[in-house]
Amino acid sequence: MAIASRQSEKSRQTDLKVAQSAAKAVRTVGVDQMALTRVAADAGFSSGAIYARCDDRSELVVLAWEKSFWPMLSEILSLLIESVLSRSTVNSEQIRELFERASGEDAIPDLGSAMEVIVASRRDEVIAEVVQRDINGLMEDHGVGPSTDGADRQAVVGAICTVFGAALLNSSYSNESIQDIDPFPFLESFMVALQRGTKPSKPAGPVREVAPYAFPTTYDDVRDALISASEYVIARSGVHRATVSRIARRAGVSVGAIYGLYENKDSLVSDCLEVLFPPQTAHDARSWAGVFTAPDQRAMVTQILTNYMSPSYVQWRRFRLEAFIAARHSDAVSEQIAGYAAIARRTILQAAENAPAHADIRPDTGMSSRATVIGLSIFEIVDPTITSLDWRWVPVR
Incomplete structure (x- = not known):
C-alpha cells in the first residue's frame, strides 16, 4: 500500500512538472508550435514519459489546462463571479493581486496563455471538451450557466469578458508605447451597478439596424482575393497553420501567383493585417469615442455590442483573435497591430477627456470596457449562446 501510494505521488508530481513545462511552451512558442520532445526535455523527462501520458499535442495541452491553467484561472473566476453576484467589491484587491501575478513577465501559468488555449479550443475538439466543460461548469455551479438568463448571468459574462480581453491584449503587445489595460475600473461597475436580478428598468430603446461587416477593398482584384482568402483561412486555422497552398486554393489562384506578389507567407500576413x-x-475607435459624451451611454454601448456580435462579424472576430495570438509569438506582428492600437487609443483617450464626471464610461473605464469586447470574442468560443444576449443589461445608465 505504501509503495503504491509513493508511486501515485510520484506520478502526480510528474504530471505537474509536465503540465508546467507545457504551460511554459504555450507562453514561449504557442499551442500550434509546441513540441512534445521539447516539453519533455524542459521537464527533465524522456519523451516516453510524455507519451505515456499524452498521445499527441492536443492531449498535452489538455494536461496543461487541467493541472496548470485551470487551477489558476478558476480561482480568479470564482472570486469574480461571487463578487458580481453579491454586488460587492470585497474581493477586488484579491482578484487584482491574482490577475497581476498571473500577468507577470515570468508567470507560468499565465493568463495570456490561458486565453490562447481557449482560442485554440475552437479549432481542436479534444481541447474544447475540457475547456468548455470547466468554464461552463463553473458558470452552472454559480447559477449563471448557458441554460440561464437574466441580469446576473449577463453581468457575470461581462465581468469575465473584461478579464479575458485585458489578459489577451496585455500579452499581445510588445510595444512599450501601449500601456497595459487595467480591467478593474469597469469590473467594479459589474460588481456594484446592478442591484437586482432583473434587467435594467431603463431600456436602451430600439436598436438601430445592424451595419454588416464591410470588407475593405484594395482596388486590385488579385490582392483582394488573396486578402479575403487569408482572412478566411486564418480565422479557421490560425496564422501558424494557415498554409500558402490553402490560401491560394481559396483565392482561386496558383501558389506561384502568391509568390509573385509576396516574398513569403509572413509578407502576405503582414499585408492582410x-x-x-x-x-x-x-x-471601433470612432464608435467608442462617441460613447463618452453620449446622452444615453447605454444605447451607444448596446449598438456597438449588437453590431460587433452580429453574424456578419463572425469571421472578423475570429481573425482578430488569431492575429492577437500570433502577436504573442511574433515581434513583427505584435509591433504592427500595436501601431494600429496606439492610434485608436489616442482617439479614444482624447474623446474621454470630454466625458462628464458622473458618466459610467469615463477615461478610467473606457479602455477596460473595450477589452470587454475582445473578451466576448473569446467567451463566445466556450459559450456561443452569448451572441443572442440582450445587450441592454450593460451596467451603464
Missing part, C-alpha cells in the same frame, strides 16, 4: 486592421480599428 495592413488592409483589414486599420479601417476596422478606426471604426
Whole structure:
C-alpha cells in the first residue's frame, strides 16, 4: 500500500512538472508550435514519459489546462463571479493581486496563455471538451450557466469578458508605447451597478439596424482575393497553420501567383493585417469615442455590442483573435497591430477627456470596457449562446 501510494505521488508530481513545462511552451512558442520532445526535455523527462501520458499535442495541452491553467484561472473566476453576484467589491484587491501575478513577465501559468488555449479550443475538439466543460461548469455551479438568463448571468459574462480581453491584449503587445489595460475600473461597475436580478428598468430603446461587416477593398482584384482568402483561412486555422497552398486554393489562384506578389507567407500576413486592421480599428475607435459624451451611454454601448456580435462579424472576430495570438509569438506582428492600437487609443483617450464626471464610461473605464469586447470574442468560443444576449443589461445608465 505504501509503495503504491509513493508511486501515485510520484506520478502526480510528474504530471505537474509536465503540465508546467507545457504551460511554459504555450507562453514561449504557442499551442500550434509546441513540441512534445521539447516539453519533455524542459521537464527533465524522456519523451516516453510524455507519451505515456499524452498521445499527441492536443492531449498535452489538455494536461496543461487541467493541472496548470485551470487551477489558476478558476480561482480568479470564482472570486469574480461571487463578487458580481453579491454586488460587492470585497474581493477586488484579491482578484487584482491574482490577475497581476498571473500577468507577470515570468508567470507560468499565465493568463495570456490561458486565453490562447481557449482560442485554440475552437479549432481542436479534444481541447474544447475540457475547456468548455470547466468554464461552463463553473458558470452552472454559480447559477449563471448557458441554460440561464437574466441580469446576473449577463453581468457575470461581462465581468469575465473584461478579464479575458485585458489578459489577451496585455500579452499581445510588445510595444512599450501601449500601456497595459487595467480591467478593474469597469469590473467594479459589474460588481456594484446592478442591484437586482432583473434587467435594467431603463431600456436602451430600439436598436438601430445592424451595419454588416464591410470588407475593405484594395482596388486590385488579385490582392483582394488573396486578402479575403487569408482572412478566411486564418480565422479557421490560425496564422501558424494557415498554409500558402490553402490560401491560394481559396483565392482561386496558383501558389506561384502568391509568390509573385509576396516574398513569403509572413509578407502576405503582414499585408492582410495592413488592409483589414486599420479601417476596422478606426471604426471601433470612432464608435467608442462617441460613447463618452453620449446622452444615453447605454444605447451607444448596446449598438456597438449588437453590431460587433452580429453574424456578419463572425469571421472578423475570429481573425482578430488569431492575429492577437500570433502577436504573442511574433515581434513583427505584435509591433504592427500595436501601431494600429496606439492610434485608436489616442482617439479614444482624447474623446474621454470630454466625458462628464458622473458618466459610467469615463477615461478610467473606457479602455477596460473595450477589452470587454475582445473578451466576448473569446467567451463566445466556450459559450456561443452569448451572441443572442440582450445587450441592454450593460451596467451603464
